[in-house]
Amino acid sequence: MTVAGFGSLALAACLLAPLVGSTPIRLTAVFDRSIPFADNVDAQIFFVARLPRVLAAALVGSGLALAGVVFQALLRNPLASPDTLGVSAGAALGAVLAITFNADFSLLGVSAIPLATLAGSLGALAIVYGLSAARRRGASSMVLLLAGVTLTTLLGALTTFVRYLADFTQTLQTVRWLMGSLDVGSYGPIGAALVPLTLACAGFATLPRVLDLLSVGAESAAARGVNVPRAEKIALASASLATGAAVSLAGPLSFVGIIVPHLVRLLVGADHRLVLPAAALFGSAFLIACDLVARTAFAPAELPVGIVTAIIGGPVFLWLLFRRQ
Amino acid sequence: MSATRRASAAVVAWAFFVGTCVAPFAEPVAAQTTPGSSAAATISDPSRLIKDYLPGGASRLAALLLPHILPVCSVVAPCHPGAALRNLVLVQPRRATSPRRIISLIPATTEMLFAMGAGDRLAGVGTYDRFPAEVERLPRVGGLLDPSVERILSLKPDLVIVYDTQTELKGQLARAGIPIFRYVHRGLADITETMRALGVRVGAASAADAAAAHIEQQLAAIRTRVARRPRPKTLLVFGREPGALRRIDASGGYGFLHDVLEIAGGTDVLADLKRQSVQLSTESILARAPEVIIELHYGSRLQTDRLDAERLVWNALPSIPAVKNNRVHVLVGDEFVVPGPRIVLAADRFARALHPDAYAR
Numbered sequence: 288m289t290v291a292g293f294g295s296l297a298l299a300a301c302l303l304a305p306l307v308g309s310t311p312i313r314l315t316a317v318f319d320r321s322i323p324f325a326d327n328v329d330a331q332i333f334f335v336a337r338l339p340r341v342l343a344a345a346l347v348g349s350g351l352a353l354a355g356v357v358f359q360a361l362l363r364n365p366l367a368s369p370d371t372l373g374v375s376a377g378a379a380l381g382a383v384l385a386i387t388f389n390a391d392f393s394l395l396g397v398s399a400i401p402l403a404t405l406a407g408s409l410g411a412l413a414i415v416y417g418l419s420a421a422r423r424r425g426a427s428s429m430v431l432l433l434a435g436v437t438l439t440t441l442l443g444a445l446t447t448f449v450r451y452l453a454d455f456t457q458t459l460q461t462v463r464w465l466m467g468s469l470d471v472g473s474y475g476p477i478g479a480a481l482v483p484l485t486l487a488c489a490g491f492a493t494l495p496r497v498l499d500l501l502s503v504g505a506e507s508a509a510a511r512g513v514n515v516p517r518a519e520k521i522a523l524a525s526a527s528l529a530t531g532a533a534v535s536l537a538g539p540l541s542f543v544g545i546i547v548p549h550l551v552r553l554l555v556g557a558d559h560r561l562v563l564p565a566a567a568l569f570g571s572a573f574l575i576a577c578d579l580v581a582r583t584a585f586a587p588a589e590l591p592v593g594i595v596t597a598i599i600g601g602p603v604f605l606w607l608l609f610r611r612q
Numbered sequence: 613m614s615a616t617r618r619a620s621a622a623v624v625a626w627a628f629f630v631g632t633c634v635a636p637f638a639e640p641v642a643a644q645t646t647p648g649s650s651a652a653a654t655i656s657d658p659s660r661l662i663k664d665y666l667p668g669g670a671s672r673l674a675a676l677l678l679p680h681i682l683p684v685c686s687v688v689a690p691c692h693p694g695a696a697l698r699n700l701v702l703v704q705p706r707r708a709t710s711p712r713r714i715i716s717l718i719p720a721t722t723e724m725l726f727a728m729g730a731g732d733r734l735a736g737v738g739t740y741d742r743f744p745a746e747v748e749r750l751p752r753v754g755g756l757l758d759p760s761v762e763r764i765l766s767l768k769p770d771l772v773i774v775y776d777t778q779t780e781l782k783g784q785l786a787r788a789g790i791p792i793f794r795y796v797h798r799g800l801a802d803i804t805e806t807m808r809a810l811g812v813r814v815g816a817a818s819a820a821d822a823a824a825a826h827i828e829q830q831l832a833a834i835r836t837r838v839a840r841r842p843r844p845k846t847l848l849v850f851g852r853e854p855g856a857l858r859r860i861d862a863s864g865g866y867g868f869l870h871d872v873l874e875i876a877g878g879t880d881v882l883a884d885l886k887r888q889s890v891q892l893s894t895e896s897i898l899a900r901a902p903e904v905i906i907e908l909h910y911g912s913r914l915q916t917d918r919l920d921a922e923r924l925v926w927n928a929l930p931s932i933p934a935v936k937n938n939r940v941h942v943l944v945g946d947e948f949v950v951p952g953p954r955i956v957l958a959a960d961r962f963a964r965a966l967h968p969d970a971y972a973r
Contacts (some may be wrong), residue, residue, distance in 0.1 A: 295833075300924060308895055308896055309893070309899065310895060310896070310898070311898060311901035323721060324930070325929075325930040325933055325936070327931060328898055328899075328901070331898050331929060331931045332895050332898050332899065333928060335898070335928060336893065336894040336895035336898055340893075389854070389856075391854065391855075391918065393855055398853065398854060398855030398856045399854060399855060400854070401854055402855075420744065422872045451758075454740060454910075455694060455740060455756075456851055456910050456949065459850075459861065460851055460853070460859070463859045463861070463891065464853075468858065468859055468892055470658070470858055470859070471856075471858060471892045472856060472857040472894050472928060473856070473857070474927055476856075543755050563763075582893050582895065586886070586893075586896060587882070587890075587892065587893070587896030587899065587900065588864075588885060588887075588890045588891060588892065588896070589891045589892055589893040589896070593890070604928060607803070
């Protein structure tokens with residue numbers, strides 16, 4: 288029932304958002320087959336400019352929200368987010384390297400920067416995964432959290448160093464990338480991001496009950512027959528994959544992965560069988576709405592969507608934080 | 613507290629004190645000087661250091677020591693310890709009418725100096741200087757955001773050309789008594805205006821005036837050549853993600869490249885947005901329907917086949933007149949980022965792209 292409500296919200300966002308934009312378009316012309324596509328401005332605005340954006344926003348929003356839910360439950364920390372374990376920082380390093388050294392390659396229609404971003408996030412994932420595997424028995428999730436924060440700082444420093452080496456025009460590109468954007472302009476990057484996202488969702492599907500038990504405590508979860516190390520690895524890998532896919536598609540977007548889980552928990556309670564799908568759907572709707580603001584508020588100029596998510600997300604998060612006390 | 617702990621705390625405190633005392637003397641100044649020049653002083657000679665570098669060195673020393681001294685000063689001299697320190701290290705600026713050792717931190721002013729025949733008086737240039745080839749032999753002293761005061765001081769300049777927003781650097785040079793020329797850039801008219809002002813400052817007024825007048829004549833000639841031709845609506849792209857139509861930055865109705873585009877006979881499709889650079893969505897580009905797209909790339913790293921590939925990326929938006937009529941131009945060159953004398957070259961290349969028939973022979 289609740290999930291159906293969130294589902295219809297997300298569906299409504301997906302259907303309505305492409306109809307709204309900085310330019311008025313005629314729907315009759317969009318679906319008019321008699322005009323060749325090459326000449327049909329309305330159809331191109333709809334199918335090339337808007338639809339990919341909305342789809343990308345839906346995927347990125349759900350990916351980040353899911354990753355946020357899983358990280359918060361896994362690390363038993365309400366401030367954990369998809370950025371916490373350094374996956375975003377790894378992605379940023381990949382992107383900045385690709386921009387600074389003019390990486391020139393593409394794979395299946397996906398250009399160098401998204402590929403480098405994905406590679407960077409997978410690299411960070413490998414480090415986190417290795418750390419978690421090397422973790423001594425009995426070490427708390429606090430150790431993993433601390434390792435993640437350290438890794439984020441370390442990768443952030445490397446990113447800053449690479450940016451230091453870049454020249455002026457590359458610096459501008461880097462700054463733009465770090466602000467985040469959902470204007471993907473084609474379906475190739477979306478298709479590419481779908482692969483890791485699907486893998487991540489397969490991982491998430493095994494988790495709801497395990498996360499409920501884990502959020503109480505690793506010992507009691509183990510006592511109830513949960514294979515804690517294995518479940519933690521699945522959760523870590525899928526949440527990081529989802530984050531990597533989202534960041535490679537849109538750049539780093541703050542707050543989506545941290546406030547959406549909290550909002551959803553406030554609305555539906557702590558049962559992860561509800562929280563996970565509801566967060567995915569609400570995350571989609573939230574980011575679609577933010578992107579709508581980003582592309583219309585200062586039209587024809589574009590506002591980087593990362594600014595919108597933080598400006599809307601920041602106050603909401605503060606309100607949540609102080610309301611609970 | 614145990615004895616070991618006390619001892620280690622003492623060692624840390626001692627190391628801190630020694631570090632703050634030694635740090636101002638221990639930086640690699642000598643390595644940055646021009647070989648053979650009188651400035652290649654050995655920095656390890658303290659008397660030389662105090663005589664020549666006192667302003668910079670002392671103020672840096674003061675800055676480092678201030679946290680230690682302040683509590684004492686507030687007891688001894690409660691009035692204003694900072695002012696007393698500053699008065700101690702301040703020296704009067706030396707005034708030279710015709711500077712012989714100029715440092716230019718900005719590529720545009722470097723090119724201007726060469727254009728007015730004063731390039732041989734440059735003692736150092738900024739990180740981003742690429743033109744003319746002579747700059748490759750000159751020491752680099754950092755850029756807009758990271759100027760190295762130390763290297764600048766070591767080159768013993770008698771004029772430093774700074775960007776007006778480099779407030780910190782301006783303050784440091786003023787304390788060191790080194791004259792500065794403040795440069796600020798807004799539109800195309802600033803190029804020749806700055807050239808003339810710089811010419812007066814370095815004592816090359818007539819040469820600078822001649823060079824500036826030559827630029828104005830050449831720009832006027834381009835304007836005349838394309839006048840009375842239909843002015844195509846043009847999208848001037850500064851940058852975007854390689855291989856994709858993402859994160860597109862384009863010229864708004866402000867800035868020297870916008871002005872150059874207007875001279876070259878184009879109408880900026882974003883002229884109503886009074887900003888130098890605008891991040892555009894694909895939707896806005898489709899809606900504005902530019903008749904010509906000029907995309908700028910910088911440096912010479914892009915290969916020809918790569919340029920073609922970048923041009924073909926625009927085919928994803930086939931309804932744009934520029935794409936339909938094959939009027940997407942990818943131009944490579946540093947002259948598009950430097951608002952200096954080479955602006956004539958930039959205007960010429962814009963005009964040829966916008967009005968090929970005016971240049972057809």
